Amino acid sequence: MLEQVEALMREYVESIGDSKSLELYDKVPKGKRLRAKLILKIAGESIEAIELASVVELIHAASLLHDDVIDEADTRRGVVSINHKFGNMTAIMLGDILYSKGFAKLTDLPNCVAKSVSSAVTKLSVGELLDVELAENFNINQEVYFDMIYKKTASLIESCAYSAAYLAKKDTTKYALYGRNLGLAFQIIDDVLDITSSSEILGKPSLNDFREGKTTLPYLYMYEKLNEDDKNILLSYFKKDLNKNEAQWIREKITDTEAVEDSIKYAKKLGLEALDSIKDENLPELEKIITDMIVREF
Amino acid sequence: MLEQVEALMREYVESIGDSKSLELYDKVPKGKRLRAKLILKIAGESIEAIELASVVELIHAASLLHDDVIDEADTRRGVVSINHKFGNMTAIMLGDILYSKGFAKLTDLPNCVAKSVSSAVTKLSVGELLDVELAENFNINQEVYFDMIYKKTASLIESCAYSAAYLAKKDTTKYALYGRNLGLAFQIIDDVLDITSSSEILGKPSLNDFREGKTTLPYLYMYEKLNEDDKNILLSYFKKDLNKNEAQWIREKITDTEAVEDSIKYAKKLGLEALDSIKDENLPELEKIITDMIVREF
Numbered sequence: 001m002l003e004q005v006e007a008l009m010r011e012y013v014e015s016i017g018d019s020k021s022l023e024l025y026d027k028v029p030k031g032k033r034l035r036a037k038l039i040l041k042i043a044g045e046s047i048e049a050i051e052l053a054s055v056v057e058l059i060h061a062a063s064l065l066h067d068d069v070i071d072e073a074d075t076r077r078g079v080v081s082i083n084h085k086f087g088n089m090t091a092i093m094l095g096d097i098l099y100s101k102g103f104a105k106l107t108d109l110p111n112c113v114a115k116s117v118s119s120a121v122t123k124l125s126v127g128e129l130l131d132v133e134l135a136e137n138f139n140i141n142q143e144v145y146f147d148m149i150y151k152k153t154a155s156l157i158e159s160c161a162y163s164a165a166y167l168a169k170k171d172t173t174k175y176a177l178y179g180r181n182l183g184l185a186f187q188i189i190d191d192v193l194d195i196t197s198s199s200e201i202l203g204k205p206s207l208n209d210f211r212e213g214k215t216t217l218p219y220l221y222m223y224e225k226l227n228e229d230d231k232n233i234l235l236s237y238f239k240k241d242l243n244k245n246e247a248q249w250i251r252e253k254i255t256d257t258e259a260v261e262d263s264i265k266y267a268k269k270l271g272l273e274a275l276d277s278i279k280d281e282n283l284p285e286l287e288k289i290i291t292d293m294i295v296r297e298f
Numbered sequence: 299m300l301e302q303v304e305a306l307m308r309e310y311v312e313s314i315g316d317s318k319s320l321e322l323y324d325k326v327p328k329g330k331r332l333r334a335k336l337i338l339k340i341a342g343e344s345i346e347a348i349e350l351a352s353v354v355e356l357i358h359a360a361s362l363l364h365d366d367v368i369d370e371a372d373t374r375r376g377v378v379s380i381n382h383k384f385g386n387m388t389a390i391m392l393g394d395i396l397y398s399k400g401f402a403k404l405t406d407l408p409n410c411v412a413k414s415v416s417s418a419v420t421k422l423s424v425g426e427l428l429d430v431e432l433a434e435n436f437n438i439n440q441e442v443y444f445d446m447i448y449k450k451t452a453s454l455i456e457s458c459a460y461s462a463a464y465l466a467k468k469d470t471t472k473y474a475l476y477g478r479n480l481g482l483a484f485q486i487i488d489d490v491l492d493i494t495s496s497s498e499i500l501g502k503p504s505l506n507d508f509r510e511g512k513t514t515l516p517y518l519y520m521y522e523k524l525n526e527d528d529k530n531i532l533l534s535y536f537k538k539d540l541n542k543n544e545a546q547w548i549r550e551k552i553t554d555t556e557a558v559e560d561s562i563k564y565a566k567k568l569g570l571e572a573l574d575s576i577k578d579e580n581l582p583e584l585e586k587i588i589t590d591m592i593v594r595e596f
Contacts, residue, residue: 016420016424018424018427018428020427020428020431021424021427063394066390066391066394069386069387069390070387070390070391088367088386089367089368089430090427090430092364092367092368092390093364093368093423093426093427093430094427096361096364096397096423096426097420097423097424097427099394099397099398099423100397100416100417100419100420100422100423101420103401103404103416103419104413104416104417104419104420106401106405106416107404107405107409107412107413107416111405111409114405114412115402115405118398118401118402118404118405119398119402121398121401121402122314122395122398122399122402124398125391125394125395125397125398126314126316126319126395128391128394129316129318129319129388129391129392129395130316130318132387132388132391133318
């Protein structure tokens with residue numbers, strides 16, 4: 001089924017009729033296609049489900065292309081990023097092409113699905129802006145962090161679950177809630193992995209988020225537990241080019257305050273809440289998605 | 299009517315619920331709102347027409363934000379551009395926000411309008427890519443130039459005319475053809491103005507296109523008429539940092555070959571073709587749009 005999604009995505013790009021676009025698209029790292037898997041698991045094997053999955057993955061790929069330009073990322077999942085290989089201009093333009101093709105194909109799907117996905121993409125774009133904005137200062141506000149990751153990551157996953165449920169005539173409210181909590185948990189684990197994974201696995205330097213000024217949940221939890229002196233030390237490291245000792249100090253404080261464990265605990269709690277909202281739906285595979293997402297290395 | 303479009307555009311951005319987005323949006327240069335005027339002239343004073351005009355202008359503004367990042371433009375219509383003032387990242391993100399909001403509101407309009415506008419935006423994005431790609435070498439192929447400007451500029455104007463005609467239950471084929479030719483003529487005049495306007499009026503240095511490697515219609519016409527020696531001189535200036543004498547040589551050759559006059563003549567021919575396709579529609583104001591577009595300074 002996932003192969004059909006890959007094939008349809010490529011077909012969509014091919015149908016644009018521009019050889020350069022297709023050539024570039026073939027060089028975009030494929031990713032885990034998590035959103036497509038989620039849609040197919042909820043909606044089952046219908047043509048509309050495959051179309052929705054292809055549209056969403058095309059839009060997601062577009063957002064990552066722009067994301068990498070914004071983050072000045074050289075790699076994506078260990079593979080050289082399009083912006084690094086072909087320049088920012090090409091990455092922006094290819095992103096716009098994939099976005100607009102995704103939106104154009106969205107008009108073939110039911111109107112409420114098109115509405116849901118397109119307004120999720122607006123949230124996603126605002127989430128990107130908030131993410132960058134929050135990194136301008138040392139953010140210690142958890143509510144603001146959760147609002148940002150909801151917009152940046154969870155809103156599209158929520159819309160996938162909602163839209164897939166709609167196509168399969170299932171309870172959209174329950175699935176939207178499942179998707180929302182799944183999305184939040186997913187982003188928290190992503191933020192944890194930035195601390196716990198080695199740079200080889202993640203394809204970017206470890207503690208990368210902190211270096212960029214991003215105080216994700218583990219940092220927020222750590223900060224809460226530090227004494228005043230240590231809080232000031234941490235604040236003084238904000239956006240600093242950390243040396244080995246400073247990075248080591250941060251790692252130790254993260255360990256001492258159990259900030260990573262608490263973040264994983266919170267992600268698991270969200271995962272259980274996600275499962276709770278669809279407990280009567282009898283779809284054991286959706287449990288597996290939650291487990292896969294929380295217990296992962298990259 | 300145009301004020302209602304301005305108000306609705308702002309309302310759309312405000313409804314996103316992010317103060318930073320609205321703050322940035324208020325700093326985006328407004329432009330001539332040509333596409334909105336065209337829609338309102340064709341479709342008349344309906345709520346749907348105002349909605350369509352607002353959506354299209356939001357999408358057009360998004361495309362210009364990305365366009366300015368790609369062209370590394372410091373100004374837009376003499377006003378400091380968003381990328382220059384707030385950085386490329388902000389311009390990309392704001393562009394994505396306006397694009398996605400535009401697409402989200404498009405789902406409130408009839409499906410065939412949503413289809414037409416969204417697929418025009420795909421063409422527009424491909425047109426941007428082609429524009430950059432063509433500038434990599436000295437393009438002397440007129441067909442390739444026309445295909446590029448159709449995609450980059452005319453496709454969205456064609457879709458505006460088509461969609462407005464659809465809303466007003468007019469003949470969509472006739473209006474689409476009107477819009478297509480109008481869009482082509484508009485871009486040719488834009489390309490002519492890059493040569494004939496002083497940098498003060500245009501807000502960017504004159505002969506800017508040639509400096510960027512873009513051989514627009516006047517250069518294509520000039521090249522055609524040059525002798526072999528002059529052709530080689532022109533080729534040697536490709537993407538060169540032109541000194542005063544070289545720029546002067548180009549201007550003289552443009553004058554000698556009547557390349558600007560021929561380009562304007564061709565734009566006028568397209569304008570007449572546009573008018574011809576709606577000659578039975580009895581809308582004298584659409585004639586004025588053509589005239590305004592061809593006889594303009596910026």
